[in-house]
Amino acid sequence: MSDNRLLERITVDARVLGGKPSVRGHRLAVEHLMGMMLSGDTVHDVLVAYPWLELADLHACLIYTGRSVAGERVYPFGLHGIANETAAGHLDPARRH
Numbered sequence: 892m893s894d895n896r897l898l899e900r901i902t903v904d905a906r907v908l909g910g911k912p913s914v915r916g917h918r919l920a921v922e923h924l925m926g927m928m929l930s931g932d933t934v935h936d937v938l939v940a941y942p943w944l945e946l947a948d949l950h951a952c953l954i955y956t957g958r959s960v961a962g963e964r965v966y967p968f969g970l971h972g973i974a975n976e977t978a979a980g981h982l983d984p985a986r987r988h
Contacts (some may be wrong), residue, residue, distance in 0.1 A: 892947060898958075900951040912955060914948045921952045 902916045912921040919941060927937055928949075938944055 894954050897951040900948050901955045921955055924952050925956055
């Protein structure tokens with residue numbers, strides 16, 4: 892199954908979990924499933940905990956999570972730099988203090 896087809900399993904509806912991405916409209920957030928696996932639960936553990944869940948749903952969660960963070964950039968700088976640059980009216984992530 893293609894990534895785009897799998898991503899159809901991830902839904903966003905303001906009436907379900909306040910609009911958090913969830914699995915097929917159920918009240919089960921992608922964030923929750925990723926948290927389970929990050930804390931050590933296996934795929935088998937997750938599928939046993941949610942019998943209606945399918946392996947493809949977990950694949951969809953991984954794809955969604957990966958794409959969500961793919962464009963993130965982190966610009967490290969100290970708090971001192973933030974205060975000085977904010978006071979000057981600009982933030983320059985390329986500038987290091």
